[in-house]
Amino acid sequence: MIPDMKFVATTCPYCGVGCGLLLAVRDERVVGVEPWQAHPINEGKLCQKGRYAHQFIHSEDRLKTPLIKRGGSFVPASWDEALQLIARRLSSYRPEEVFFLASAKATNEENYLFQKFARVVMKTNNVDHCARLCHSSTVSALAKAFGSGAMTNSILDLEEARCIFVIGSNTFEQHPLIGRRLVLARRRGAKVISADPRLTPTAKEADLHLPIRPGTDVALINGLVRRIIEGGWEDRGFIEERTRGFETLRETVMKEESTLPGTSRITGVPEGDIEAAAEMIATLKPAALLYSMGVTQHTSGVENVLALANLMMLTGNIGRPGSGVNPLRGQNNVQGACDMGALPNVFSGYQSVEEDGCRRRMKRVWGVEELGEARAGITSTEMMEILADRPGRMKALYLMGENPMISEADQNRVRRALDNVEFMVSQEIFMTETTELADVVLPAASFAEKDGTFTNTDRRVQRLRKAIDPPGEAMPDWEILSRLARAMGYGKMFDYRRAEDIFEEVARATPSYAGISYRRLEEPHALQWPCPGPHHPGTPILHVERFATPDGLGHFTPVEWRPPAEVPSEDYPLILTTGRSLWHWHAGSMTRRSKSLGGEVETGWVEMNEEDAEEMGIGDGEVVRVSSRRGRIELPARVTSEIKRGVIFVPFHFAECPANRLTNAALDPVSKIPEFKACAARVDKLRGW
Numbered sequence: 217m218i219p220d221m222k223f224v225a226t227t228c229p230y231c232g233v234g235c236g237l238l239l240a241v242r243d244e245r246v247v248g249v250e251p252w253q254a255h256p257i258n259e260g261k262l263c264q265k266g267r268y269a270h271q272f273i274h275s276e277d278r279l280k281t282p283l284i285k286r287g288g289s290f291v292p293a294s295w296d297e298a299l300q301l302i303a304r305r306l307s308s309y310r311p312e313e314v315f316f317l318a319s320a321k322a323t324n325e326e327n328y329l330f331q332k333f334a335r336v337v338m339k340t341n342n343v344d345h346c347a348r349l350c351h352s353s354t355v356s357a358l359a360k361a362f363g364s365g366a367m368t369n370s371i372l373d374l375e376e377a378r379c380i381f382v383i384g385s386n387t388f389e390q391h392p393l394i395g396r397r398l399v400l401a402r403r404r405g406a407k408v409i410s411a412d413p414r415l416t417p418t419a420k421e422a423d424l425h426l427p428i429r430p431g432t433d434v435a436l437i438n439g440l441v442r443r444i445i446e447g448g449w450e451d452r453g454f455i456e457e458r459t460r461g462f463e464t465l466r467e468t469v470m471k472e473e474s475t476l477p478g479t480s481r482i483t484g485v486p487e488g489d490i491e492a493a494a495e496m497i498a499t500l501k502p503a504a505l506l507y508s509m510g511v512t513q514h515t516s517g518v519e520n521v522l523a524l525a526n527l528m529m530l531t532g533n534i535g536r537p538g539s540g541v542n543p544l545r546g547q548n549n550v551q552g553a554c555d556m557g558a559l560p561n562v563f564s565g566y567q568s569v570e571e572d573g574c575r576r577r578m579k580r581v582w583g584v585e586e587l588g589e590a591r592a593g594i595t596s597t598e599m600m601e602i603l604a605d606r607p608g609r610m611k612a613l614y615l616m617g618e619n620p621m622i623s624e625a626d627q628n629r630v631r632r633a634l635d636n637v638e639f640m641v642s643q644e645i646f647m648t649e650t651t652e653l654a655d656v657v658l659p660a661a662s663f664a665e666k667d668g669t670f671t672n673t674d675r676r677v678q679r680l681r682k683a684i685d686p687p688g689e690a691m692p693d694w695e696i697l698s699r700l701a702r703a704m705g706y707g708k709m710f711d712y713r714r715a716e717d718i719f720e721e722v723a724r725a726t727p728s729y730a731g732i733s734y735r736r737l738e739e740p741h742a743l744q745w746p747c748p749g750p751h752h753p754g755t756p757i758l759h760v761e762r763f764a765t766p767d768g769l770g771h772f773t774p775v776e777w778r779p780p781a782e783v784p785s786e787d788y789p790l791i792l793t794t795g796r797s798l799w800h801w802h803a804g805s806m807t808r809r810s811k812s813l814g815g816e817v818e819t820g821w822v823e824m825n826e827e828d829a830e831e832m833g834i835g836d837g838e839v840v841r842v843s844s845r846r847g848r849i850e851l852p853a854r855v856t857s858e859i860k861r862g863v864i865f866v867p868f869h870f871a872e873c874p875a876n877r878l879t880n881a882a883l884d885p886v887s888k889i890p891e892f893k894a895c896a897a898r899v900d901k902l903r904g905w
């Protein structure tokens with residue numbers, strides 16, 4: 217034990233796995249991270265991001281005082297001055313003129329308060345967060361199929377699977393401590409199938425790799441469904457007792473495009489591999505499905521997830537350990553931000569803003585007479601559309617920890633949208649490409665400087681514990697919101713002394729969190745929702761006996777394949793897909809300030825197939841231009857055999873070569889998620905190379 221060193225048990229600020237870690241604190245500084253040995257998810261292990269999670273905390277660039285833009289430049293201001301200005305400006309707008317963008321990096325308490333502020337103070341349902349960009353397709357589709365839009369099983373029971381089907385997820389690099397479970401399951405004899413246009417580290421570990429063409433997921437899954445039915449491998453008992461709609465599903469997959477040759481033609485996956493995958497998924501029970509944004513970020517995102525739900529119900533793989541439909545959530549608290557109602561159509565706990573009963577409940581808990589209109593607000597992607605293309609309709613934007621300039625599709629359009637905002641406030645820990653455009657910037661606390669809870673990908677509510685004070689005058693997002701509400705005359709409804717006070721209100725307002733309290737989260741560290749009462753043990757597996765639909769049945773929803781919004785053409789002959797690097801996190805504001813992580817991968821690249829590169833005369837490491845109909849970037853080529861011909865991949869973390877300058881903002885009609893994962897692009901040699 218080092219003298220004067222204390223260790224604070226908390227939760228990793230990066231991905232949705234939710235590993236436990238210990239922050240080593242000496243002299244009011246976080247000097248290191250140790251893995252939490254007894255934590256059930258990571259069992260004393262951390263990935264590189266978690267291991268170096270402390271390195272950005274004391275960065276010189278941290279925001280330490282409120283900033284107000286005057287004459288085009290930011291000048292420091294007092295809290296009082298900044299909050300009075302915001303209060304005055306916000307009060308001048310009508311509910312439909314403002315938009316609130318919450319954050320999956322903020323705590324449950326902060327997201328709950330953020331949507332409460334929007335709904336109580338500003339009387340608007342125009343509130344959303346970055347789940348719109350990652351798993352809104354999941355929420356819509358699984359709510360329809362199963363009655364609940366969350367991961368059905370637990371990370372811990374993955375090891376019991378005999379087959380694991382991974383589609384659209386590079387689990388080893390993006391959810392490394394779930395990747396570890398995959399390895400452990402394999403050691404116990406499980407077979408792993410990976411469907412991915414790239415031979416990722418996950419695909420390399422798999423027993424079977426299906427090199428799928430981006431944007432053909434429904435075709436592949438319908439092909440698997442048809443082959444399972446033809447093989448007589450469907451779970452008749454489960455279908456009859458637990459589901460409805462099977463006959464229509466069967467009719468839908470009887471078309472030519474779902475035969476083995478038809479599926480292979482559309483997806484580019486060899487017929488024999490489709491057949492082998494179908495047999496493995498149906499006959500090696502239990503089988504678990506893992507998927508992520510390769511599935512959801514499409515104009516057919518909802519249909520992709522519905523098709524996967526069909527597949528797992530068809531094979532009876534719901535409601536038992538080692539099975540399930542398991543969307544891997546990206547950000548550390550994206551599940552929690554959804555649960556807390558940072559969405560335009562629901563209060564916390566997915567209670568509809570349009571239903572009288574839910575509205576009455578929230579008015580009672582919040583102590584208000586009136587809320588805004590009983591109608592869902594607009595989504596963040598619709599807000600960008602309105603701002604960019606219909607200036608004057610939306611006027612004010614309030615952001616908490618979001619950087620849409622890097623994370624939204626079609627960056628030039630996002631810039632146009634943000635330039636059209638009349639008044640913009642951003643709560644942040646660093647200046648970002650987005651805060652530069654704001655009128656007021658408020659300095660927020662990082663994960664190490666506040667208390668709260670995060671809810672990870674398997675619905676596990678866990679504590680975040682304060683280790684040190686925030687720098688300068690920075691303060692937790694919840695405290696900023698409480699002070700602003702007070703400045704706007706709503707002090708009584710936002711009178712919280714600590715994060716725990718807010719969580720107690722969350723439990724009163726949210727049926728699925730009703731039995732969770734800070735006291736109960738001390739031992740055994742976490743509870744998985746639904747946890748409806750103080751003695752309820754939490755729910756590791758959903759839909760064990762009945763689904764959460766009104767009739768208790770799982771609903772098959774037949775879907776047919778349709779191509780992405782943009783397909784390759786003569787001018788743009790390649791398909792661009794995007795993703796992340798093992799070493800970086802989203803817009804890079806934290807990991808690129810980390811000495812150990814930032815040094816590993818310093819800038820972006822375009823991955824391209826070696827045969828495509830040879831045809832174009834492009835060598836490995838050569839700087840090339842990548843263009844789409846929306847813009848162009850220049851970056852080095854990584855020439856490899858590990859990506860499908862005709863497909864290129866660009867990571868989206870790097871502001872100097874932003875992948876999202878190229879991506880297509882076309883939306884899924886239901887979830888309004890943009891099609892980040894497939895657009896038409898081209899690669900050109902640059903003169904001088």
Ligand code: SF4
Pocket residue numbers: 228229230231232233234235258262263264265266267391392393394
């Ligand atoms: Fe953090 Fe995710 Fe890595 Fe765990 S797997 S240490 S939660 S980034």
